[in-house]
Amino acid sequence: MSRVKDVLLLVISEQTIKNKFGWLEGRMGQRAVSTFLIKHPEFIQSDLDFVGMEVDVGAMSFDLLFRKGKTYYVVEVTRFPGIDTKARRRKVLLYAQQFEKYLIEKFEPECESIIPILVTTSQDRTD
Numbered sequence: 001m002s003r004v005k006d007v008l009l010l011v012i013s014e015q016t017i018k019n020k021f022g023w024l025e026g027r028m029g030q031r032a033v034s035t036f037l038i039k040h041p042e043f044i045q046s047d048l049d050f051v052g053m054e055v056d057v058g059a060m061s062f063d064l065l066f067r068k069g070k071t072y073y074v075v076e077v078t079r080f081p082g083i084d085t086k087a088r089r090r091k092v093l094l095y096a097q098q099f100e101k102y103l104i105e106k107f108e109p110e111c112e113s114i115i116p117i118l119v120t121t122s123q124d125r126t127d
Contacts (some may be wrong), residue, residue, distance in 0.1 A: 062095040070112035092116040103122040
């Protein structure tokens with residue numbers, strides 16, 4: 001039985017990223033969101049431990065990996081969501097499934113579940 005759960009979608013406002021990094025956010029691109037999440041993992045889940053970034057599993061890699069207890073959080077970041085979200089969801093699910101295979105190969109008995117998360121940003125509206 002698979003330990004991989006359904007993909008969660010997390011949306012962070014561009015203004016939140018700009019408030020954190022100021023003018024540098026424009027120079028950081030997508031890494032601004034990844035860096036923000038490393039510094040503020042509570043946007044995903046409380047009490048997460050950062051494990052790594054650009055995690056390589058087989059012939060692919062995903063952006064961020066967090067852990068809380070016996071649960072891993074496989075995170076893929078897409079800063080500008082004009083890209084097909086449905087395709088991105090499938091992609092992060094594939095990353096999580098590949099990560100599960102990797103854990104099985106490495107005999108990681110501590111893992112109870114793997115939660116794939118797609119993180120995107122949104123433009124704030126001023127009405």
